[in-house]
Amino acid sequence: MNVLTDLQNRGGKDSLIASVVVLKGFPEAIETVYPKTEVQLCIVHQIRNSVKYVASKNQKAFMSDLKCVYRATTQNAAEQA
DSSP states (O other), rough: HHHHHHHHTTOOOOOOOEOOOOOTTTHHHHHHHSSSSSEEEEEHHHHHHHHHTTTGHHHHHHHHHHHHHHTSHHHHHHHHH
């Protein structure tokens, strides 16, 4: 939390999104210092969490399809992928 408080003290404004690696207490610390911030897992952890629900024989194809989604530059492009 010291890092976040230090950022705020040095003029850090409210952040809308924080992409984090889940460290114990870190998401809560962000929400305490920056209450308007949406905290979400970093893309790597989101992908890893998604893959664990896919049968191993389908993972390669799933990852190929998913890559088109997370590399999309707009929501519409991601939905079309």
